[in-house]
Amino acid sequence: MRAKTGLAGGAALLLTLTASQVAAQGLETGGKLLLTGGVSTVEGAGGGGLASWATTTGYGTEGEVGGNVHGTYLKLPDYEFSTWGAAVGLFDRVELSYARQTFDTGDTGAKLGLGKGFAFHQDIVGLKVVVAGDAVYDQDRWLPQIAVGAQYKKNDQGPIIAAVGGRDDQGVDYYVAATKVLLDQSLVLNGTVRMTKANQLGLLGFGGPGKDDYSAQFEGSVAWLANKRLAIGVEYRTKPDNLGFAREDDWADIFVAYAFSKNLSVTAAYVDLGDIATFKDQRGFYISLQAGF
């Protein structure tokens, strides 16, 4: 944990240095309005906490670049889940992201027969392209901002995943996201359809016994903009249920995102992940820090 925090800190420093270099070379940064880059999802993309949005991460507008690093920690009754990652937004059009997830089974690992402290790790590389609309400025149209994206996921526990019935230890999710700010109501709405085979984001692999097909899942977010710095919202994410040994539930959260500045924001949430690998009612607090430009 400490090594990773150090790594994230190092990456933050690197990004800050990059930002000043970028500024020195005349490429503009930081032109977006506060919070309009979204926060960092558990899969590394820009969006809410659980849902990938159609916005590009960071504060770069059409002529600019933006980027950030994030770290997220979620304590559940029987597990610990953390991610860190880095992402760049290019010209408010393209987003590239990387995230590394750790799903630590702690004492529960022994009960599952995996051994105490057994952890799944997953690397996620994401690409998102905005194809239409302007979530913030198109206030006279119903058309939302629309983006398409893909996330390549690779898990490091192939043999365990095979043992619990997962078909594969890697997979690609494809999604279409639509985001709209209803400015005269101070609301942000998002809906995303994701084609996926992933079990618990891919932490328990992809596909299951007799199931190797993509299914369409939904991610929805509604956030109220309390002021320039503060958004309060709810999210819901449906999930496939591919594995035979344990039921997989939909996820939900309520969150508060606060931007200290365009360089630092914090998101706190109460998250309900339902049952995970036979352990029931995995609910807990989620904290995420994002630093960038």
Added chain:
Amino acid sequence: MKNALALVAVLLCANAASAQETPSTEARPWAMPGEEAVDPYTTSDANAGAAPISDPRVLEAFHGREGIERIAGTLVDLSFADPRTAPIFKPFDPVRIKRTLSEQFCYILGGGCAYSGRAMAEVHKDMGLTPANMNALVENLQKAMDMEGVPFAMQNRLLARLAPMKRDVVTR
């Protein structure tokens, strides 16, 4: 020559106003005393670029015409001082911008003012403004509205009407 043109324009405006069945506001000339000279043009509320908000609570939250005038004044002062926007504003007459912006906000907020400025596309066509320039102006407007004590939700009611103007303002 300018005076003659001005007279013609005033007459045109008067005609336009009288042609309307129920003019909501009286037509105004394109310029006022104490401002730098501008080429004459026909004024029209349509140039404001958005329909007025009818909810009286919004106008109240902006403290009526006086509040709107203060916000427009602060916005222009901030934008002349802000290094991000100063080079854009520098060639223009702050007295005139304050008046026309105030009229535009007042018209859109349902304050019953006539807008005598030019259309957004016309004003900004040669400025080469970027999305970042537009956002910088929005940030200054938010600051000006904060200073007037306008609640955030009410600020957003105005911003929602101004937002689509990005398509006329931003040209690169």
